[in-house]
Amino acid sequence: xxxxxxxxxxxILGYKFYSPFVEKQAGIDPTAKTxxxxxxxxxxYVPISPARAFLIQFLNIAGVGPIFGPILGALYGPVALVWIxxxxxxxxxxxxxxxGVMSLKEDGKSLPEIAGHYYNVIFKxxxxxxxxxxxxxxxxxxxxxxxxxxxxxxxxEGTIFAGNTFWVLVILAYYFLAxxxxxxxxxxxxxxxxxxxxxxxTTLVAVALLFNAPHLxxxxxxxxxxxxxxHSLLEPNPDxxxxxxxxxxxxxxxxxxxxxxxxxxxxxxxxxNEKYARPVFYGAMMCEGLVACVWALAGIAAFPEGYVxxxxxxxxxxxGLVVNHIATTYLGVFGGIMAILAVAIxxxxxxxxxxxxxRLTIMDAFNISQTxxxxxxxxxxxxxxxxxxTFLDFSLIWRYFAFSNMLLSTSVLWLATKYLFDRGTFHWxxxxxxxxxxxxxxxxxxTAGIGLNLPMEYSxxxxxAVAIVCLIALVMQHQKHLGKAVAKA
Numbered sequence: 285x286x287x288x289x290x291x292x293x294x295x296i297l298g299y300k301f302y303s304p305f306v307e308k309q310a311g312i313d314p315t316a317k318t319x320x321x322x323x324x325x326x327x328x329y330v331p332i333s334p335a336r337a338f339l340i341q342f343l344n345i346a347g348v349g350p351i352f353g354p355i356l357g358a359l360y361g362p363v364a365l366v367w368i369x370x371x372x373x374x375x376x377x378x379x380x381x382x383x384g385v386m387s388l389k390e391d392g393k394s395l396p397e398i399a400g401h402y403y404n405v406i407f408k409x410x411x412x413x414x415x416x417x418x419x420x421x422x423x424x425x426x427x428x429x430x431x432x433x434x435x436x437x438x439x440x441e442g443t444i445f446a447g448n449t450f451w452v453l454v455i456l457a458y459y460f461l462a463x464x465x466x467x468x469x470x471x472x473x474x475x476x477x478x479x480x481x482x483x484x485x486t487t488l489v490a491v492a493l494l495f496n497a498p499h500l501x502x503x504x505x506x507x508x509x510x511x512x513x514x515h516s517l518l519e520p521n522p523d524x525x526x527x528x529x530x531x532x533x534x535x536x537x538x539x540x541x542x543x544x545x546x547x548x549x550x551x552x553x554x555x556x557n558e559k560y561a562r563p564v565f566y567g568a569m570m571c572e573g574l575v576a577c578v579w580a581l582a583g584i585a586a587f588p589e590g591y592v593x594x595x596x597x598x599x600x601x602x603x604g605l606v607v608n609h610i611a612t613t614y615l616g617v618f619g620g621i622m623a624i625l626a627v628a629i630x631x632x633x634x635x636x637x638x639x640x641x642x643r644l645t646i647m648d649a650f651n652i653s654q655t656x657x658x659x660x661x662x663x664x665x666x667x668x669x670x671x672x673x674t675f676l677d678f679s680l681i682w683r684y685f686a687f688s689n690m691l692l693s694t695s696v697l698w699l700a701t702k703y704l705f706d707r708g709t710f711h712w713x714x715x716x717x718x719x720x721x722x723x724x725x726x727x728x729x730x731t732a733g734i735g736l737n738l739p740m741e742y743s744x745x746x747x748x749a750v751a752i753v754c755l756i757a758l759v760m761q762h763q764k765h766l767g768k769a770v771a772k773a
Contacts, residue, residue, distance in 0.1 A: 348430075482626065484573070486579075536690060542692025
């Protein structure tokens with residue numbers, strides 16, 4: 285229990301003391317006109333209050349990511365909580381904040397357009413490719429996962445609602461409307477309520493665990509958890525899967541997620557003042573970290589038999605079944621049903637904004653006007669291909685999603701580094717996480733089946749070597765930048 289409270293406290297302290305330092309480097313101007321004031325169009329550039337903007341951003345970035353990812357990461361033991369806290373404060377929240385700030389400063393543009401401005405057309409093209417890939421995979425994942433959860437609810441058994449295809453079509457129909465319609469028709473009206481629902485349900489699960497999970501006390505001893513499996517902070521999990529790089533790719537939402545940078549421009553187009561960037565973007569990520577900590581704890585504490593019990597349930601029905609088990613065990617039948625429905629709603633509210641952001645990104649990249657006709661012509665084929673993708677293996681889609689998620693977050697951190705370099709402020713807050721993210725991405729793709737498929741023992745030295753090269757190049761660039769500044773003075 286002590287470790288859980290320590291994790292929550294560190295996240296809150298990170299927002300209280302570290303986020304103002306990050307904000308100081310960004311060049312926030314409360315007197316500047318925001319994109320919604322200069323470019324208001326009644327579709328995407330619409331003013332939203334900071335409270336609504338926070339709840340919408342929080343809901344958009346959350347989905348099932350900070351629930352499913354931490355449950356899978358719980359297989360590594362309490363080290364999952366360590367990664368969530370460190371990754372969130374020093375990496376994920378910084379990533380989310382600068383993706384929002386840079387978009388605010390660039391008329392609410394999508395990140396590939398901003399990359400073209402700060403780097404070159406090649407980097408713009410690379411970011412456009414990976415942004416579109418990630419958004420598409422997110423959209424597909426967030427069709428399949430809620431459809432599976434809803435179709436498996438026991439009270440739908442024997443009815444038309446028990447069919448997975450039925451829910452896929454219903455979700456796709458909703459995605460079509462949310463992608464096509466102005467942002468203030470559905471998203472700004474309903475999503476703040478859903479955001480509050482996620483906060484309430486997560487709080488209920490946390491309180492129930494703290495009072496009703498006798499196994500929770502064992503989570504305090506991070507180095508001796510899973511004693512029977514010789515599991516510790518620095519060792520692989522009992523199946524021999526190494527913490528580096530697999531844990532960092534397994535838990536992205538809650539720690540650091542490139543998907544969030546695709547959602548930030550949508551809210552950046554609606555903020556009424558630059559000073560709201562920190563509570564909306566950094567604050568929403570911190571809250572997602574709190575959610576991730578609760579579900580990582582739940583994945584550990586809900587199984588007195590430890591790793592074996594969690595692994596067996598995951599093998600039987602994936603993280604969705606674990607959510608069902610946790611909710612019904614600690615919240616009762618009614619609370620369990622409410623929690624499962626909430627977990628089904630959350631990915632839908634990220635899936636629709638993924639397709640909406642994909643539409644915005646493509647139309648921005650090719651300078652297509654946002655007329656109803658053009659939105660319709662792009663939305664139909666995107667959702668049609670998304671439907672066809674639901675027939676593929678979910679685990680395969682998830683692996684591509686996880687890798688592209690980490691790779692995009694690293695690219696955005698390098699973009700933030702360039703932004704800070706140009707401002708002459710303290711770029712290390714973005715560049716050090718960018719170096720680490722590069723090492724993780726390279727390590728993962730070196731050993732993953734979807735990548736080079738090299739032996740596992742090669743991934744760590746390859747990743748470390750790339751990190752060292754990046755760090756040396758960064759230091760040299762930093763010294764060059766300082767030399768130019770001195771020469772000008």
